Amino acid sequence: xxxxxRTCPRSGLQFERDxxxxxxxxxxxxxxxxxxxxxxxxxxxxxxxxAIRWLEAHTFYMVLTAHGLDMLIFWLMFFxxxxxYFCASVLLRCRIATPKIAWLGFALMVIGSVLNNVTVxxxxxxxxxxxxVPMMAEPNFYLGIILFAVGALIGCAVFFGTLVVAQREKxxxxxxxxxxxxxxxxxxxxxxxxxxxxxxxxxxxxxxxGLMTVDPLIYRTVWWALGHxxxxxxxxxxxxxxxxxxxxxxxxxxxSERVSRVAFFLYILFLQLAAAHHLLGDPxxxxxxxxxxxxxxxxxxxLASMLHGLTVPGAMEVAQRQKGFTKGLFEWLxxxxxxxxxxxxxxxxxxxxxxxxxxxxxxxGTEQLNLIIHNTIYVPGHxxxxxxxxxxxxxxxxxxxxxxxxxxxxxxxxxxARWQPYIFGLSMYFLCLVMMGAxxxxxxxxxxxxxxxxxxxxxEWPGAAYLMMALVGVGGIAAIIGGVxxxxxxxxxxxxxxxxxAGTARPTFTPVGRASPxxxxxxYGSIGFTAPGTFALAMxxxxxxxxxxxINWKYLSTLWGLS
Amino acid sequence: xxxxxxxxxxxxxxxxxxRVEGTWIAIALIxxxxxxxxxxxxxxxGKQNLSxxxxxxxxxxxxxxxxxxxxxxxxxxxxxxxxxxVAPPAGSDVYLLARLWSFWPILELEKDKTYRLHLTxxxxxxxxxxxxxxxxxxxxxxxxxxxTVTPNxxxxxxxxxNEYCGLGHHRMVSRLYVK
Numbered sequence: 206x207x208x209x210x211r212t213c214p215r216s217g218l219q220f221e222r223d224x225x226x227x228x229x230x231x232x233x234x235x236x237x238x239x240x241x242x243x244x245x246x247x248x249x250x251x252x253x254x255x256a257i258r259w260l261e262a263h264t265f266y267m268v269l270t271a272h273g274l275d276m277l278i279f280w281l282m283f284f285x286x287x288x289x290y291f292c293a294s295v296l297l298r299c300r301i302a303t304p305k306i307a308w309l310g311f312a313l314m315v316i317g318s319v320l321n322n323v324t325v326x327x328x329x330x331x332x333x334x335x336x337x338v339p340m341m342a343e344p345n346f347y348l349g350i351i352l353f354a355v356g357a358l359i360g361c362a363v364f365f366g367t368l369v370v371a372q373r374e375k376x377x378x379x380x381x382x383x384x385x386x387x388x389x390x391x392x393x394x395x396x397x398x399x400x401x402x403x404x405x406x407x408x409x410x411x412x413x414x415g416l417m418t419v420d421p422l423i424y425r426t427v428w429w430a431l432g433h434x435x436x437x438x439x440x441x442x443x444x445x446x447x448x449x450x451x452x453x454x455x456x457x458x459x460x461s462e463r464v465s466r467v468a469f470f471l472y473i474l475f476l477q478l479a480a481a482h483h484l485l486g487d488p489x490x491x492x493x494x495x496x497x498x499x500x501x502x503x504x505x506x507x508l509a510s511m512l513h514g515l516t517v518p519g520a521m522e523v524a525q526r527q528k529g530f531t532k533g534l535f536e537w538l539x540x541x542x543x544x545x546x547x548x549x550x551x552x553x554x555x556x557x558x559x560x561x562x563x564x565x566x567x568x569x570g571t572e573q574l575n576l577i578i579h580n581t582i583y584v585p586g587h588x589x590x591x592x593x594x595x596x597x598x599x600x601x602x603x604x605x606x607x608x609x610x611x612x613x614x615x616x617x618x619x620x621x622a623r624w625q626p627y628i629f630g631l632s633m634y635f636l637c638l639v640m641m642g643a644x645x646x647x648x649x650x651x652x653x654x655x656x657x658x659x660x661x662x663x664x665e666w667p668g669a670a671y672l673m674m675a676l677v678g679v680g681g682i683a684a685i686i687g688g689v690x691x692x693x694x695x696x697x698x699x700x701x702x703x704x705x706x707a708g709t710a711r712p713t714f715t716p717v718g719r720a721s722p723x724x725x726x727x728x729y730g731s732i733g734f735t736a737p738g739t740f741a742l743a744m745x746x747x748x749x750x751x752x753x754x755x756i757n758w759k760y761l762s763t764l765w766g767l768s
Numbered sequence: 769x770x771x772x773x774x775x776x777x778x779x780x781x782x783x784x785x786x787r788v789e790g791t792w793i794a795i796a797l798i799x800x801x802x803x804x805x806x807x808x809x810x811x812x813x814g815k816q817n818l819s820x821x822x823x824x825x826x827x828x829x830x831x832x833x834x835x836x837x838x839x840x841x842x843x844x845x846x847x848x849x850x851x852x853x854v855a856p857p858a859g860s861d862v863y864l865l866a867r868l869w870s871f872w873p874i875l876e877l878e879k880d881k882t883y884r885l886h887l888t889x890x891x892x893x894x895x896x897x898x899x900x901x902x903x904x905x906x907x908x909x910x911x912x913x914x915x916t917v918t919p920n921x922x923x924x925x926x927x928x929x930n931e932y933c934g935l936g937h938h939r940m941v942s943r944l945y946v947k
Contacts, residue, residue, distance in 0.1 A: 262935060296772050333932050337893045339909065340934065379778040383771045421893065421908050452771035459771050462780035464789050486906040488822040488887075488913030495820075496807060504800035511796040512789075519788060520771075567803065573810050573817055579904035580895050580930040647902040649895070649930035654938040661847040662943050664899055664926030720770030734788040743792055747799065758806070764901055766815045766882070766918030 208300055209710040216453070216610045219714060223304035224294035224367075228287045228611060230311060231360075232604065235283030236695055238318065239597070242275035243688040246681065254678030255655055255671050262653040266331040269651060271322055273334030277592060278435065279318040279353070284600050285391060285442050286314070286360035292388030292445070293367035298714040299376045302366030310359030313352050321349025333651060335432060338409060338424045347410035354399045354406070361392045361399075377717040383459050383466065384452070387445030390469040395438045397477055401430035422489050433480035439592055440510070441472050443554065443599040447517045450551045450603060454542060457524035458720070460516050460735065468516070471509035479506065482566075485575035492572070499570045507567060514559045515743050518552075519736035526735075534738040546622045550602025553630035554594055561637050562590035564750050574757050576767070580651075582677075583644025590637040593684075598630050601691050608695070614702035622694050629687025636680030643673035818905065818915065825912035827890045834863035838873050846874060846943075853945070861886060861914075866894035866907045869936035871927050876945040879922045887913045895930035898944065904930060919946040 208222050248268040251259040260268060294301045301307060323345075324330050330342035368389070371377060381389070405427040411417045448465070451457040459465045481498030484490055525537030542548045565587040569578045578584065605622060608614055616622050648655060648670050655674065657663035734740055770776070777783060785793075811817050842852040852873040856862045858881035865872050867890035877883055887896060889909040896905040905915065929940035 262938065266932070266935070266937075337931075340892045377774050379774040379776075380780050382773050383775070421910055425893075425908070448771040457771070461785045461789055462775045462777075462783040464785055464793070466780055484906075486818065486904060488906070488908055488911045489820070491820050492811065492817075496811075500804050500807060504803050507803070508793075508796050508800050511799075512793065515792045516789065519786075571803070571807050573807065573814060576816060576818060576904060577902050579906065580897065581902070581904060645902075647897065647899045647904075647928075649897060649928055651932040652930070652938050657939060657941050660939040660941045661849070662926070662941055664928055664941050667900070717773060720773040720776045734791075735786050736788050740788050740792065747795065750799070754803070754806075758810075761816050762814070763920075764816050764903060765898075765920055766916075767903070768815070768817055768819060768916045768918075 207712060209712055210714050211710040212708045213610050214706055214708040218295055218610060219298045221294055221300045224290050224301040225611065227301065227304065227307050227311065228290050231283050231287035234315060235280050235287065236692065238275050238280040238283060240692045242272055242280055243685055245272040245275065246685055250678050250681030252653065253674055255674050257678065258654065265653050267325060267328060270331050270333050271325045274321060277334060281439055281596060282357050283314065285438060286357060288442060289360060289364040289388050289392055292385045293364050293371065296382055296385050297371040297377050298717050299367055299371035299374065302363055302370050306359060307363040310356040310363065313356030317349045317353030317356060320345055320352065324349060335428060336409065338412060338419045338421055341413050344410055344413045347406050347413060350406050351410060354402050358396065358399050361396050364392050375716065376714055378719050383462060384445055384449045386466055387441060387448060387469050390472050391438050391441035391445060393473050394434060394441055394476060398431055398434035398438055401427060401434060405431065422487065425487065426484060429480040429483045430477065433483060434477045436592060437476040437479065439596040443596045444513045446599050446603050447551050447555060450547050451517055451521050453606060454545060454548045455521050455524045457520040460519050460523060464512055465516050468509040468512040471505050475506040479570060482570040485572050486579040495572050499572055510563060515739060517555060518742065519739040522736040522739045534741050537738060544623045546605040546626050547602045550598050550626040553626055554598040557590055557594035557630065557634055559746055560749060561634065562587060562595055564753055565641060566591065568757055573761055577761060578644065580649060581644035582648045582650045583641045585650050586637045586640030586644055589633060589640065594630060594633050598626065602626065604695060608698050609705055612699055613705045613707055614698045615705060616694060617697045617702045618694055621690055625687060625690045625694065629684055629691065632680050632683035632687055636677060636684055639673045639676040639680055643670050643677065646670040648674060821914040823912040824910060825888055830865060830888045830912060834865055837863050843876065865890055866929065867891055868934060869940040871942035874943050876947065877919050878947050879919055882916060882918045885915045885917050887915065892933045893931045894933050897928040897930040899926045899928055901925065906931065922946045
């Protein structure tokens with residue numbers, strides 16, 4: 206049962222045989238779910254486009270249920286398990302712990318996700334991803350999620366096991382790399398998420414079998430510890446990948462290991478509290494509880510994201526300035542490798558996640574402002590900015606890097622790949638903006654017919670709301686085209702891309718050396734700042750944040766008195 | 769490439785903080801405190817805070833109270849289903865129930881008067897989305913949520929269900945009048 210380690214001639218990364226195969230299979234499974242979920246997105250956007258309203262109501266709600274689960278849970282978690290293995294095994298040059306058990310986890314994830322989807326498409330489980338009780342899906346809907354979650358938990362356990370093996374076998378010196386540290390953060394949050402899920406999905410499954418009843422409010426409260434925390438796993442993971450891409454594409458070093466790691470640590474402590482965002486309009490939860498939780502305990506998790514938002518581009522700026530791009534505030538950015546799809550994906554993701562996802566997240570998460578946002582289409586506008594622009598686009602970007610390195614294939618269409626992040630990312634920016642626009646006018650999410658045909662007391666939305674929803678359709682279709690291009694390049698390269706040299710395989714690992722000590726970076730930059738351009742961008746962000754925040758309060762103050 | 773390599777110093781928490789980071793941490797922290805103060809302060813000085821007064825309730829109990837209000841204060845009925853339009857006195861307890869797939873009854877309130885609005889659902893989760901004011905509250909079955917409301921503008925409002933509640937969800941829409 207001897208394993209081998211191959212050193213990739215293109216990147217210098219060292220891949221252990223079992224780990225390599227596991228990472229590949231998990232990524233491909235994830236990408237297949239992304240492809241399927243993207244197909245379903247066509248049905249969603251063309252139905253919500255009021256002038257088209259393509260699918261029947263019954264089909265629409267079924268497709269929307271599957272779209273949510275396939276994208277938010279299955280695609281992202283498969284990719285996350287893959288990248289956890291990457292962080293532990295590849296970056297620490299360690300054999301993966303218990304590969305057979307890891308394959309068992311993979312099998313459970315595949316079986317669970319397929320079982321869940323088959324059940325949804327039988328038609329009796331159109332309960333949306335949230336499946337609020339007492340509305341019930343068929344038992345296999347829940348069973349599929351449970352099996353998938355057990356599989357993902359096994360993935361986390363294998364990741365932790367690999368860290369232990371690496372330390373015991375001394376495959377690296379000193380502390381683990383920042384990227385592995387970020388992966389560890391994501392894995393810890395993932396365990397919390399999946400255990401919360403078990404706490405509520407298992408009772409819901411028993412309820413669907415008629416064995417018990419679950420209180421609707423308890424269900425909502427605990428479900429969101431699954432539903433929102435799983436999105437926090439995404440945040441931790443895509444920030445980790447930002448650092449990774451900055452390192453491999455630009456050779457960027459973290460500005461300060463201390464700041465970046467403390468920011469990750471704040472995620473572990475506070476990010477899950479954001480689950481309360483979804484419960485601000487609910488009865489029965491006290492004001493003190495809502496304030497403590499929705500502020501992520503006084504916004505310390507927001508602080509963490511604002512830190513990563515500075516340190517990632519800041520590290521890029523320092524690296525670029527060291528290469529000599531020192532003119533003015535922004536030469537480093539102008540001369541950045543914009544035609545490298547890994548870099549452009551990450552940068553578009555970073556800006557979109559901060560400006561569109563981050564700011565709106567704080568709006569929705571403010572107890573009172575939530576009143577003008579709850580359950581409107583503003584909510585999907587927000588999370589498409591965080592999960593699609595933030596996470597999915599980042600995962601796409603790192604996949605471009607992994608195709609030659611991990612899959613050992615040449616990209617089949619490099620020019621198309623160069624444009625894909627712009628097509629996908631920018632149309633997603635547009636989609637999110639118009640969704641939020643429609644949401645500001647009150648348009649509901651998860652709603653088949655905004656014209657309320659057949660209702661005696663139909664409400665007539667303002668014309669602007671109809672226009673926005675039509676633009677949601679346009680932006681959605683453009684984004685789907687961007688997604689199709691990605692799937693074509695990714696799967697096409699795997700199937701018929703030119704094979705690349707594997708590099709020599711050895712029976713033992715070569716230990717990872719430490720990074721060379723950083724030189725005094727203060728010699729670069731200006732006005733005493735190592736990264737003045739990034740600081741200027743951060744100021745623009747702050748101004749946008751402050752202005753938009755107070756505009757919302759101003760609007761809220763004109764509403765009915767509520768107490 | 770040091771983000772993917774073990775840091776040069778084992779004790780990463782002793783790594784120096786750059787000036788640009790230090791400045792940003794200070795600014796971001798101040799902003800976070802303002803965010804927190806705004807949300808808490810609005811509970812003291814703001815006029816739009818969602819009440820958390822809640823009671824456990826059953827459909828039968830709630831229906832009895834709603835029916836009593838309807839019997840006493842109905843002024844007319846609307847639509848083919850003859851949904852009662854109820855004009856309860858200012859300051860009173862008013863009841864609104866959500867069920868598959870309608871709201872009942874239709875309320876007629878007075879501008880600048882305060883009411884204790886009781887909300888519940890008879891079956892699944894529903895949404896209370898008051899348009900065009902755009903006030904959105906979750907309605908959860910088994911719980912009676914008492915929200916104190918003071919309408920500040922007269923007109924005909926619409927009440928849209930914005931929590932997915934099954935196949936008739938998109939037809940679940942009602943009215944609310946403010947005189």
